[in-house]
Amino acid sequence: MPVITMREALNQALDEEMARDPKVFLMGEEVGEYQGAYKVSQGLLQKFGAQRVVDTPITELSFAGVGVGAAMIGLRPVIEMMTFNFCILALDQIFNGAAKLRLMSGGQYHIPIVFRGPNGPAHMLSAQHSTATENWFCNVPGLKVVSPSTPADAKGLLKAAIRDDDPVIFLESELMYANTGEVPDPAAGDFVIPLGKADVKRVGKDVTILCWSKAVFHALGAAAELAKDGIEAEVVDLRTLRPLDVETIYRSVRKTHRVVTVEEGSPYAGIGAELAYRIQHDLFDELDAPVVRVTALDVPMPYAENLENLVLPTPRDVAAAARAVLYRS
Amino acid sequence: MGVPSGHKLHEQDRCDDAAATAFGRERMREAFQQMSKIRRFEERAAREYASGHISGFCHLYIGQEAVAVGALAATKAGDHVITAYRDHGHALIRGCTPRNTMAELMGKVTGNARGRGGSMHMFAAEQGFHGGHGIVGAHIPLATGMGFASKYQGKDDVTLCFFGEGALNQGAFYESLNLASLWKLPVIYVVENNNYAMGTALERASAVTDLYKKAEGFAMEGVLLDGMDVAKTWQVVDQAVARARTESRPTFIEARCYRFRGHSMSDPAKYRTNQEVEAFKQVDPIALCRQSLITAGWATEDELERWDEEASEAATDASTFARESPAPRLEDVGLYVYKDPMGWTPDEATFPHRRD
Ligand SMILES: Cc1ncc(C[n+]2csc(CCOP(=O)(O)OP(=O)(O)O)c2C)c(N)n1
Numbered sequence: 001m002p003v004i005t006m007r008e009a010l011n012q013a014l015d016e017e018m019a020r021d022p023k024v025f026l027m028g029e030e031v032g033e034y035q036g037a038y039k040v041s042q043g044l045l046q047k048f049g050a051q052r053v054v055d056t057p058i059t060e061l062s063f064a065g066v067g068v069g070a071a072m073i074g075l076r077p078v079i080e081m082m083t084f085n086f087c088i089l090a091l092d093q094i095f096n097g098a099a100k101l102r103l104m105s106g107g108q109y110h111i112p113i114v115f116r117g118p119n120g121p122a123h124m125l126s127a128q129h130s131t132a133t134e135n136w137f138c139n140v141p142g143l144k145v146v147s148p149s150t151p152a153d154a155k156g157l158l159k160a161a162i163r164d165d166d167p168v169i170f171l172e173s174e175l176m177y178a179n180t181g182e183v184p185d186p187a188a189g190d191f192v193i194p195l196g197k198a199d200v201k202r203v204g205k206d207v208t209i210l211c212w213s214k215a216v217f218h219a220l221g222a223a224a225e226l227a228k229d230g231i232e233a234e235v236v237d238l239r240t241l242r243p244l245d246v247e248t249i250y251r252s253v254r255k256t257h258r259v260v261t262v263e264e265g266s267p268y269a270g271i272g273a274e275l276a277y278r279i280q281h282d283l284f285d286e287l288d289a290p291v292v293r294v295t296a297l298d299v300p301m302p303y304a305e306n307l308e309n310l311v312l313p314t315p316r317d318v319a320a321a322a323r324a325v326l327y328r329s
Numbered sequence: 330m331g332v333p334s335g336h337k338l339h340e341q342d343r344c345d346d347a348a349a350t351a352f353g354r355e356r357m358r359e360a361f362q363q364m365s366k367i368r369r370f371e372e373r374a375a376r377e378y379a380s381g382h383i384s385g386f387c388h389l390y391i392g393q394e395a396v397a398v399g400a401l402a403a404t405k406a407g408d409h410v411i412t413a414y415r416d417h418g419h420a421l422i423r424g425c426t427p428r429n430t431m432a433e434l435m436g437k438v439t440g441n442a443r444g445r446g447g448s449m450h451m452f453a454a455e456q457g458f459h460g461g462h463g464i465v466g467a468h469i470p471l472a473t474g475m476g477f478a479s480k481y482q483g484k485d486d487v488t489l490c491f492f493g494e495g496a497l498n499q500g501a502f503y504e505s506l507n508l509a510s511l512w513k514l515p516v517i518y519v520v521e522n523n524n525y526a527m528g529t530a531l532e533r534a535s536a537v538t539d540l541y542k543k544a545e546g547f548a549m550e551g552v553l554l555d556g557m558d559v560a561k562t563w564q565v566v567d568q569a570v571a572r573a574r575t576e577s578r579p580t581f582i583e584a585r586c587y588r589f590r591g592h593s594m595s596d597p598a599k600y601r602t603n604q605e606v607e608a609f610k611q612v613d614p615i616a617l618c619r620q621s622l623i624t625a626g627w628a629t630e631d632e633l634e635r636w637d638e639e640a641s642e643a644a645t646d647a648s649t650f651a652r653e654s655p656a657p658r659l660e661d662v663g664l665y666v667y668k669d670p671m672g673w674t675p676d677e678a679t680f681p682h683r684r685d
Binding site: 025051056057059062063064065066069071073074075092105106107110142144195243247 | 409440441442443444445446450452453454455459460461463464467469470471472473474475477478479481482500501504505507508511664665666667668669670671672673675
């Protein structure tokens with residue numbers, strides 16, 4: 001299987017979906033002439049032209065709304081947010097528009113739109129450029145939220161997101177675009193991964209680690225460390241955060257009886273809180289220890305490297321949390 | 330006479346004669362009937378609200394009928410129409426019926442949005458009426474996107490976007506008009522300047538009160554019109570529609586108009602004088618249209634009476650229909666959230682709600 005970068009995988013997904021369906025177009029800041037702020041859209045302008053790879057002025061609110069309006073009457077927009085920090089200006093169009101128009105019209109509209117781009121902290125960008133936004137979007141019924149960790153998942157899930165008839169928030173990571181991984185050869189056929197399905201990235205029997213995006217690597221790092229002590233951690237990559245693949249999560253919890261959640265966002269009302277609630281409510285008798293979550297510290301992200309390192313979760317924190325739920329120190 | 334700055338009262342007892350002639354007999358007769366339909370419907374809605382059959386925020390279109398009716402007379406099937414929450418008038422002219430509109434007001438499953446939208450969110454997607462939007466200014470980007478989509482698909486459909494002058498201070502307006510002009514989109518933006526955003530008079534909110542002049546800042550055509558005059562409204566919008574359809578160029582139109590009722594059902598309108606309201610009632614858009622029809626000999630008093638009665642009957646019939654319609658079923662609360670819910674249920678992970 002060819003090994004490619006996450007950036008190339010996303011580019012393949014866009015390229016293939018645009019070639020397959022003329023209703024699909026890409027819009028955002030610097031997606032065309034500049035070839036993408038993070039080069040995800042490299043070459044697409046040359047291939048599909050300026051009508052389908054649309055450079056916008058710096059106007060997140062309105063180009064997000066342009067996407068929703070175009071989706072209301074039949075197009076399938078992919079809206080690139082240079083990063084999701086800037087998507088905050090467009091939240092009205094996403095929360096009040098994309099997410100609610102199907103319901104408010106009594107089912108008269110599909111809103112087949114994807115908002116995609118890098119989410120969460122990168123490295124030393126300080127607070128305004130380091131926001132992890134997934135829990136905000138997950139709180140909104142009407143939205144689907146996806147956040148892949150590998151090039152293969154990124155490609156397969158982005159293709160599924162573009163084909164989905166509901167609005168999908170597709171969260172990538174600045175620090176993962178250069179990551180490499182095996183992705184099936186495009187010549188071998190259409191490669192699509194359905195939304196709403198988690199993936200067990202490492203099988204284990206002692207403790208379940210729930211994670212997504214970059215945190216999957218913290219979890220895998222922790223699992224490798226734990227293995228040295230004979231602890232077998234099961235790493236469940238949620239991939240889709242809404243709707244949640246409860247079945248896969250619960251199957252793992254029923255096996256291990258111990259759970260750690262990992263995320264790069266703040267703890268308060270984070271995704272870990274939701275996961276912990278559901279698990280204690282639905283699987284109370286299965287649990288041998290309270291669920292522990294590993295999150296960023298509850299502060300806006302500081303710039304200094306030592307402080308940033310302190311704020312963000314690390315594989316060591318995850319391993320420590322796993323030992324805690326196993327009552328082993 | 331206490332008329333707000335910028336708002337000049339219409340000067341004669343009928344529509345502009347040249348515009349009326351261009352509009353023509355058939356369209357003027359149709360316009361009278363449509364305006365009456367809206368007026369009687371809204372009056373009925375006010376009574377249903379007072380008697381507790383309608384709840385929530387309810388904004389009436391009384392006084393502004395000529396804007397929606399005149400402007401929509403310039404459109405064809407396939408064009409797109411979108412407005413803010415003061416949407417009953419536009420809805421009734423563009424695909425919604427008195428019955429399904431009144432039913433929507435009462436939260437019934439027979440409503441045009443199956444009881445999910447209410448007063449502020451009326452829809453008839455198939456007829457190109459795309460709401461009914463409750464966030465001031467937020468639907469202006471949606472209209473811009475519809476213009477983008479029409480152009481993208483090589484269609485000659487145009488989009489008409491209506492909003493109040495209160496929306497002109499939102500960033501969404503500036504961003505959208507810039508994009509529409511930059512990308513040459515077939516969108517006509519119509520500000521219904523009724524001089525008040527709730528209780529805030531225009532000059533207390535906008536440094537520029539000749540709103541049509543804002544178009545200059547986007548290198549866009551800007552036109553001012555008397556929005557109490559249905560023929561004039563049609564004429565100006567018709568030119569803008571032609572420009573959009575044949576040259577794919579947007580236009581910004583300021584229609585000066587007036588609402589005769591409060592902002593919503595709960596507003597006693599203390600921020601303006603009775604004298605001012607009375608002055609505008611002298612130039613009631615329906616009265617101007619009626620006088621044009623009489624003057625031109627295009628309709629008889631009998632016909633006008635009959636049309637008005639028909640409008641009242643349609644409103645009464647709508648009320649009866651709506652009152653007798655069922656509410657949505659409780660078990661359907663999870664419909665229309667996702668097309669493919671993928672295992673999602675509305676009360677997942679919450680303590681089950683009482684169903685009785
Ligand atoms: C973003 C936003 N802010 C505030 C409100 C509350 N609000 C509803 S209507 C209104 C006044 C708007 O006036 P205008 O745009 O002139 O329209 P009109 O009511 O005159 O039709 C306000 C402030 C809202 N709906 N949306």
